[in-house]
Amino acid sequence: MNKWFGLADCNNFYVSCERIFSLSARDIPVVVLSNNDGCVISRSQEAKDMGIEMGVPLHKISDYIHKKQLEYFSSNYALYGDISSRVMNCLNDLCPAVEVYSIDEAFLDLSIIPDEELYDFGVEVKHKIGKWTKIPVSIGIAPTKSLAKVANRYAKKYHKIEGVFVIDSKEVLEKVLTETPIESVWGIGRKHGKFLKNHNVNTALEFTKLPENFIRKHFSIVGLRLYRELKGESCLSLTEVTDKKKAIQYTRSFGRYVNTLQDLEEALTTFASKCAEKLRSQQSCTNAVSIYIRTNPFNKKAQFYNSITLNFDIPTNSTMEIQQKVIWGLKQIFVQGYDYKKAGVCVTGLVPNDAIQGNLFRQEADGKSQKISKLMDLVNAKFGKDTITFAVQGSKSNWQGNAGKISPRYTTFWKDIPKVE
DNA sequence: TCTGGGGTCCTAGGACCC
DNA sequence: TCTGGGGTCCTAGGACCC
DSSP, rough: OOOOEEEEEEEEEHHHHHHHHHHGGGSSSEEEOOGGGGGEEOOOOHHHHHHTTOOOBBBGSSSHHHTTEEEBBOOOHHHHHHHHHHHHHHHHSSEEEEEEEEEEEEEEOOOOOOGGGGGHHHHHHHHHHHHHHHEEEEEEEESSSHHHHHHHHHHHHHHHHOOOOOOOSSSHHHHHHHSSBBSSSTTHHHHHHHHHHHTTTBHHHHHTTSOOHHHHHHHHHHHHHHHHHHTTTTOOOOOOOOOOOOOEEEEEEEEEOOHHHHHHHHHHHHHHHHHHHHHHHEEEEEEEEEEEEEEEETSSSSEEEEEEEEEEEEEEEHHHHHHHHHHHHHHHOOOOOOOEEEEEEEESSSSEGOOOOOOOOOSSSSSSHHHHHHHHHHHHHOOTSSOOOOGGGGGOOOTTTOOTTTTOOTTTTTTGSOOOO
16 A cells, blocks of 8 residues: 655635635735734735735835735734634544644645545545635645645645645656755755755755765755655654644734833733643643843844743742743843843743652642632633733733734634624 | 744754763 | 763754744
């Protein structure tokens, strides 16, 4: 039996989510912006055709917006997360095995599908997902994960109508690799792309023709695996169960400049609380918390960056304990006189709740703050996020980011559910 | 005026031990 | 004062991903 991997990838995912509910967004070019309405992170096909690049800042496309040639949305992760899980549920219903790879992508194990039925199977999956969720999906199918990625890109680029492409012969493989620029191969980033081009390697095919010694010499084990996968040898298997996260962070740019210790403290304790919530939801505790604050590198004013990492005697996921460390740490790194633009909290050294080593020299971690955290989770789950927060987190008004045009939480918040009248 | 956020994996190098 | 080699663990930083 041959091994077959599929890669299902939602087209222009965030824009497609917005278009489910916003009829007016269906007929004109649309983009979705990053947090804080900073830059473009998703584009409709029409927006791509206009020449709008991924990652351009809002102010560079404001002309189009003023002239009403382009519509934009602030990002709405509650919506995208919910639509994503619907798409993934469909894939789980339709496919033998699924690995959710990102919010808009999943690898499929299609080895049990007979070779001659792969293409039709892909088309069927695509149609059903379109029908059930209204999200357009492209599917690439090939003998390795890396080649399924290549096939997917090829489907999007050259077979838009059907949206499915199978690499099922040596001839097809050669043709597709010839037409795949090296820098668009999964795992080849900017640095490696440049290096390869300097060595006259411009396509994926040329990469596979390099001698193995060259790969070993200039790339890590990751590059070697990619090399073999592109030649058709499967090195990456499907992983269906996702491990717990090994680090959790929460960082944000501020909506305006912040220069007081108090505002930074409000922001960082809010971020700390988000990290603690995420820790509890995956039943982990953290050994250390890092925080940083920084000015805006894009302006010409004096720049400042500082960070600190603090360890816990006993791993914790209590909001209060993490906040206390953060407040103490901030006092160490804060310097008056700068315009701060961004800050972040990161918890690392995560361990499962049930594997915590006690510290002989300290009493069992304060059970009270654990109980308070749990209670807050319950209340916030029932009445909506941030129903209860700690006073130290303040009112957010001085630092919270901009989200000028966020769509309603159509599918995850009772008040926002569309009504049919 | 206005430029995102959250991850993973790998490697090199230092500290430490025997 | 000189002097070896092998191993582990941890961390910082790089590269990449979506």
